[in-house]
Amino acid sequence: MGKDTPFDRARDFVEEKIDQTKDALGEGYARARDQFDDVGEEARKNFKKTARRLQKDYGPLWDDVRGYVRENPGASLGIAIGAGFLLGFILRGGDD
Numbered sequence: 001m002g003k004d005t006p007f008d009r010a011r012d013f014v015e016e017k018i019d020q021t022k023d024a025l026g027e028g029y030a031r032a033r034d035q036f037d038d039v040g041e042e043a044r045k046n047f048k049k050t051a052r053r054l055q056k057d058y059g060p061l062w063d064d065v066r067g068y069v070r071e072n073p074g075a076s077l078g079i080a081i082g083a084g085f086l087l088g089f090i091l092r093g094g095d096d
Contacts, residue, residue: 055062069076
């Protein structure tokens with residue numbers, strides 16, 4: 001069994017290339033994951049910062065809106081439907 005056939009050499013070559021590909025993909029995946037984690041963390045920070053600013057600036061207004069919706073659900077639904085149709089008409093534009 002000491003013979004090294006062309007098939008054995010081809011198999012060894014393919015196995016070596018597979019191992020190299022696994023290593024390269026693993027390193028690429030690790031780098032991409034690290035970059036994604038950094039971007040995700042930055043996005044979370046920005047989202048939290050924006051949410052705090054909106055809560056500070058518009059918190060009382062939001063509380064008033066929630067109170068109105070609880071007291072007048074029918075009128076609130078009508079306003080929401082009307083606003084939706086108006087926004088859809090504006091965004092859709094004309095039928096050219």
